[in-house]
Amino acid sequence: MDAAQQRRHLSQIPGGQSFEQKLQRPLLAEDIQILQLNVGKACNLACKHCHVSAGPGRSEQMGREVFVTCLKILRRHAIGTIDVTGGAPEMNPHLPWFIAEAAKLKRRLMVRSNLAILHEEAFRHFIDLYADHQVEIITSLPHYHAQQTDRQRGSGVFAKVIDMMRVLNAKGYGRPGSNLLLHLVFNPVGAYLPGPQAALAHEYQQRLSQEHGVVFNQLFCLTNFPVGRYLEYLIRTENYEEYMSTLMAAFNWTAVQGVMCRTLLSVGWDGKLYDCDFNQMLELPVDHGAPSHIDIFEFDQLKSRQIVVANHCYACTAGAGSSCQGAIE
Amino acid sequence: MSQQYYEPKDLQDFPNITEYAPEPGKKFFEYYAQATQAGLLTEREKALIALAVATVRHCPYCIDAYTNKCLSLGVSSDEMMEAVHVGAAMTAGDVLAHATQVRKIIKKKEM
Ligand code: SF4
Ligand code: SF4
Numbered sequence: 169m170d171a172a173q174q175r176r177h178l179s180q181i182p183g184g185q186s187f188e189q190k191l192q193r194p195l196l197a198e199d200i201q202i203l204q205l206n207v208g209k210a211c212n213l214a215c216k217h218c219h220v221s222a223g224p225g226r227s228e229q230m231g232r233e234v235f236v237t238c239l240k241i242l243r244r245h246a247i248g249t250i251d252v253t254g255g256a257p258e259m260n261p262h263l264p265w266f267i268a269e270a271a272k273l274k275r276r277l278m279v280r281s282n283l284a285i286l287h288e289e290a291f292r293h294f295i296d297l298y299a300d301h302q303v304e305i306i307t308s309l310p311h312y313h314a315q316q317t318d319r320q321r322g323s324g325v326f327a328k329v330i331d332m333m334r335v336l337n338a339k340g341y342g343r344p345g346s347n348l349l350l351h352l353v354f355n356p357v358g359a360y361l362p363g364p365q366a367a368l369a370h371e372y373q374q375r376l377s378q379e380h381g382v383v384f385n386q387l388f389c390l391t392n393f394p395v396g397r398y399l400e401y402l403i404r405t406e407n408y409e410e411y412m413s414t415l416m417a418a419f420n421w422t423a424v425q426g427v428m429c430r431t432l433l434s435v436g437w438d439g440k441l442y443d444c445d446f447n448q449m450l451e452l453p454v455d456h457g458a459p460s461h462i463d464i465f466e467f468d469q470l471k472s473r474q475i476v477v478a479n480h481c482y483a484c485t486a487g488a489g490s491s492c493q494g495a496i497e
Numbered sequence: 498m499s500q501q502y503y504e505p506k507d508l509q510d511f512p513n514i515t516e517y518a519p520e521p522g523k524k525f526f527e528y529y530a531q532a533t534q535a536g537l538l539t540e541r542e543k544a545l546i547a548l549a550v551a552t553v554r555h556c557p558y559c560i561d562a563y564t565n566k567c568l569s570l571g572v573s574s575d576e577m578m579e580a581v582h583v584g585a586a587m588t589a590g591d592v593l594a595h596a597t598q599v600r601k602i603i604k605k606k607e608m
Contacts, residue, residue: 313573356569363569367540371571410505417509 171451174399178450178479182413187481190419194456195427195475197443200467202432204251205230205238206445207260209437212285215321217310217355219396219449222255229259230437235266237462238435242273245467251432253280253445258291271301278304282321284328286335295332299339304349306388310357312375320357333382342384355390359407361414361487362389391415393446393483412479418486427484429475435462443475446483452476508558541570548577549584 169177179186206220207230214223242250250270257263257279270277279298283305285291298305307329311317314326333350337343342350354368362368369387376382392398394411402408429443433454439462442448453460458473515522533543544566551559567577 311571311573316573354571358568360565360568363566363571364540367535368571370539371541413506 169400171449174395175450175452175478177399177403177408178394181416181479181482182409183416185416187477187479190416191424191477195424195477196430197433197471197473197475198430200245200247200431200433200471202249202251202428203238203242203247204253204432204434204445205235206253206255206434206436206448207235207257207263207266208255210259211254211256211282212259212288213256213282213322213325215308215397216401217320217357217392217398219393219398219446220255221396221449226255228437230262230435230439232262234435234437234439234462235262235269237439237465239266239269239273241462241465241467242270242275247275249276249278251278251280256282256285258285258294264294264297267297267301267303271303276304277301278306280306280308282325282329283307283332283336284321284325286332287328295335295339299336299341299348302347304351305336305341306351306353308353308355309372310355312372312379316357330376330380330382333376333380333384337382342382344383350384351386351388352384353388353390355392359402359405359411361391361418365389391483391486394480395446395449412482415482415486419482420485420487423485423487427475427481433470439463441465441470443473446480447476447478450478450480452478503557505561508561511558541567541572544570545572545576545580549580549587552581553584553588 209220209222209226209228210224211218211220211222211226212224241247250273252263252266254260258281267277267279281294281298286294297303308321309317309326309329310320311326317326317329318324333342336348336350339348340346341348352372354362354372356362365387368389372384372387376384394402394408394415399408402411429447432444434442434445434448436442436448440448441454441458441460441462442452443454447453453476454470454473455476456474458469459466512526515526533547534540535543538546544563547559548563548567551563564577
């Protein structure tokens with residue numbers, strides 16, 4: 169499904185009250201504390217829940233000029249966090265250089281890595297690169313059982329991730345007291361919402377340390393967004409209506425205050441600006457008069473911009489809420 | 498009539514039972530929340546107990562709610578099925594335990 173088809177599908181929701189109607193007033197950004205760079209859609213995996221629809225066949229990659237412009241902006245403005253995502257970010261050939269440059273800025277620097285890629289010989293050098301520059305690593309592990317994780321991410325991925333966690337733990341990642349941080353992301357392997365973060369974190373910690381001898385810092389619980397490959401899955405399995413109803417029934421006003429777009433700005437591989445990575449995949453750029461390309465970046469205009477919302481936003485406000493940092497409450 | 502007695506969306510109306518005779522309803526929900534939240538048992542253990550009870554009691558709402566809750570808590574399908582088997586075994590057991598009553602009467606009455 170292309171972005172326009174996805175948007176059309178998302179405009180049809182059970183009960184009919186759109187996210188915009190539900191909010192009753194415009195959603196406004198309050199700051200830019202995170203600059204998130206989606207550096208490309210190529211990936212060594214092709215997970216079933218992927219909202220990017222990333223995979224080995226995708227060729228979109230952020231070019232050097234866009235990285236350079238991002239660095240200029242970061243130097244000029246006190247944006248506290250640099251958040252690198254993809255695809256598999258490691259597949260972008262400019263990433264090692266960018267990490268080294270970004271690390272000099274002394275901000276919180278994080279990379280969302282699937283870890284399985286670090287298993288491949290050509291990408292192993294990233295392990296030292298990340299550790300040397302104190303890059304915070306965030307990786308998705310949908311379940312502490314191999315069977316469930318592999319069902320979503322592909323055969324053998326669980327074992328590779330656990331293996332790589334061991335290597336990273338040996339470097340100091342995820343160990344108490346170490347400044348090398350390794351976080352895991354739980355997202356449901358199917359058409360249901362994640363459970364309470366604290367309960368799952370406890371289970372993950374116990375199982376992973378007892379059964380596999382690996383440790384991590386925090387577990388973030390994320391709701392799957394009805395975008396990209398996950399939206400296709402919901403439609404194909406006739407789960408779309410029920411899933412949207414569940415999201416809508418779990419709407420929580422408190423979570424609205426904490427949605428990530430209020431403090432985050434997302435940069436696409438081609439330099440276009442979005443309110444978040446999900447809007448990026450739906451090709452809904454920043455609008456309402458704010459600059460929509462990194463070349464015409466204006467901090468003051470963007471930090472209080474009106475967010476572009478649509479019905480997929482219900483995934484951000486369901487239950488305890490779901491930001492890129494897990495549950496909001 | 499196209500409507501069914503049991504429809505998934507009926508469950509969404511459950512919190513509204515306090516519309517009439519609100520006091521006992523509110524007390525029930527408070528009690529329910531406290532009984533099912535983590536205590537000495539984890540939320541996960543309690544969700545598995547609730548799932549077994551739901552199947553034993555044949556409640557489609559509770560089966561829906563607690564299968565989803567177990568999934569959300571990362572409970573695997575094998576673990577859920579083990580809990581259902583406990584419920585099934587208990588049900589079979591309590592039927593068969595009553596055979597002792599049948600036997601008692603047989604022993605007393607037969608020559
Ligand atoms: S979810 Fe992540 S690892 Fe999986 S295909 Fe998408 S980008 Fe790649
Ligand atoms: S989906 Fe994106 S735009 Fe919508 S509320 Fe969530 S972060 Fe904001």
